[in-house]
Amino acid sequence: MDATILIIEDEKNINDILAFTFEKEGYKTLSAYDGITGVDMALKNNPNIVLLDINLPGMDGMDACKEIRKISNVPIIMLTAREDEVDKIVGLELGADDYITKPYSARELSARVKALLRRSEISASAQPKTENINTITSGDVVINIDRYEVKKNGQTVDITLREFELLKFLAVAPSQIFSREVLLENVWGYEYLGDMRTVDVTIRRLREKIEDDPSMPRYIMTKRSIGYYFNKI
Numbered sequence: 001m002d003a004t005i006l007i008i009e010d011e012k013n014i015n016d017i018l019a020f021t022f023e024k025e026g027y028k029t030l031s032a033y034d035g036i037t038g039v040d041m042a043l044k045n046n047p048n049i050v051l052l053d054i055n056l057p058g059m060d061g062m063d064a065c066k067e068i069r070k071i072s073n074v075p076i077i078m079l080t081a082r083e084d085e086v087d088k089i090v091g092l093e094l095g096a097d098d099y100i101t102k103p104y105s106a107r108e109l110s111a112r113v114k115a116l117l118r119r120s121e122i123s124a125s126a127q128p129k130t131e132n133i134n135t136i137t138s139g140d141v142v143i144n145i146d147r148y149e150v151k152k153n154g155q156t157v158d159i160t161l162r163e164f165e166l167l168k169f170l171a172v173a174p175s176q177i178f179s180r181e182v183l184l185e186n187v188w189g190y191e192y193l194g195d196m197r198t199v200d201v202t203i204r205r206l207r208e209k210i211e212d213d214p215s216m217p218r219y220i221m222t223k224r225s226i227g228y229y230f231n232k233i
């Protein structure tokens with residue numbers, strides 16, 4: 001695998017260990033030790049995935065995440081030192097694809113990197129086709145499965161890979177209600193340690209992107225105390 005991982009972490013020994021671990025697994029790595037350099041490298045060096053520490057000198061990881069998201073949908077895993085930071089990340093809706101709390105095992109981090117890369121590879125290899133385009137249409141929303149593209153009112157929606165995967169999962173089975181657990185398992189792709197907020201946050205972001213009024217959704221519906229479903233209009 002020749003995927004490149006950008007590691008943005010100011011503690012040099014941690015950065016070194018992560019680089020060593022991933023290079024041993026066959027990845028290329030890039031290292032940045034502050035937020036501003038990290039954002040710059042994320043945008044210029046075209047990494048396949050970004051590992052982003054929260055506490056960084058200069059620009060912190062949360063702002064760095066927002067900056068990267070303005071221009072790029074590269075998968076981002078936030079590295080957090082404390083549980084309460086997770087609440088902050090989730091609450092701020094930064095657009096990170098995943099987060100992991102220190103201390104984490106190299107094996108767990110590696111599994112998450114692999115899961116995200118697998119999805120982005122599928123996305124990258126999706127060839128534009130002129131026929132047999134696999135689309136799901138509901139109201140003014142068109143989901144193009146082959147192109148990993150969503151259009152709202154004819155306009156392409158800026159959507160992250162994870163948001164797309166979630167929307168696709170719901171939309172291919174309209175009206176079928178999925179619990180958060182099922183969505184985590186199928187969309188996030190590994191045994192997630194029970195943080196259902198991740199699903200809720202991603203649903204909220206999706207609604208902001210495809211609903212006319214996110215507080216009165218017509219496409220991505222909530223079934224109270226059960227889960228979510230896609231409504232085909």
Ligand code: CA
Pocket residue numbers: 009010011053054055056
């Ligand atoms: Ca740090």
